[in-house]
Amino acid sequence: MTPPTVCRTLQQLRKGGAVRAVIGLLHTDMHQRGTVGSVCHLATSLISLAPGVKGNEAVAKITKRSKSGKVLQDEEIFCITEDLTVTILSKPSHPEPKQNNTEEEQADPTANLTFNLRLSDSELEAKQKLALPFVFSKEKKTALLHPGPGTGRILYEPDANDDYDQEDPDDDLDV
Template identity: 30%
Template sequence: MTLFKLKSAPTLLIEDDNNKNILPLLLDVVQQEKSALKIFCFEQPVSLWRKVLQNHSSVTFHKELCCDQYNNIINTKSVIVIDSINQMCLHLGWNECLKCLKRLCSDAKVHKLVMVLHLDCLPFPKLQLHLNHIANAIVSYDLHENNKIRLKLKKGGKMVRSEEILSYDSKLGLLRCTPVVKETSKDDEPVKPLPANLSTFKIEVDQTEKLEKYKLKLPYMSKINEGESKVFYEPDAVDDWDEEDPDEDLDI
């Protein structure tokens, strides 16, 4: 499902560094596209890309892209791959590069735009920020695990984030993405509030108040001997004491 969302995203940004191999993911994203594939080789030579994409039926390679030659190059429905944005910015300048990218994003003939960005050699400080704003899907490779990626998908005006593990099924020849399930520890669970904190008045008593409570002697306690208890009743003067048998009218 994750790869399907990446393939359906009109603008995809792949962030990596020199130690990561992005070809398996990049090829899986573009190899099933029916539109013509156009590779802009600003960084790697055309001969290398021609070997990588030798099985692709309709692919053309270009060494540059600028606004003056735009109409001559983007003349049919195409999938555009730019390798890489870093070298494109150095070659054209940031203003010219940004104009070309915005034109590609708004062009109906561009079925998909895939941009490769090397985070370890950014030519401009805000380059990554601008590209994150343009892209509909962003793939970032983990610094320590080469097969672990972080995904950012724009959906309904919100950014959905997830972590995936890339694996290749040699039998089926398919690239798979397995979501990383984070284990929640007990330390992360919220602390339950104490009953005393839920009320506006004081419920619990402290040690000093307990001692004062034990020292308090009530009036009836003077009548109770240690180890035994009795009930003392003294009739009041106004009590109506009837000594007759209350049940004498019953035939028992």
């Protein structure tokens, strides 16, 4: 099967609802990068295997995508024994960043800007008093939503001099 046919079939299985899970094995070194990317895009879970530090160990990198779009990633070190049982050894230890970088964390990112992001007290007060153009007071809302007497209407009564053609209403335009 061609890669587009495989992707189309996987997409149909995914949207059909009759199939709960499709498990596939894809050797990424045997296919083009675009094909691998397309299949990975369709997958809701990916498990990438790589050799571990020791000879009999391997590392599984797990990526899960939920329907909401949230991506969860995890890694586990495992080994396969001679009787073909999988034993999870541990999760790899990632060194934590040093806590000595407090100066960098506390540095103000707005310190060297050419414009001011903060408002003075007088500017803040003026901003709070400002009436926004499309925020109406109750009186104005009432007047707009419930027109009272005296509202204007345009009544058109054609007279004998009007040259209005029912067949071509735009006849008087120079088009």
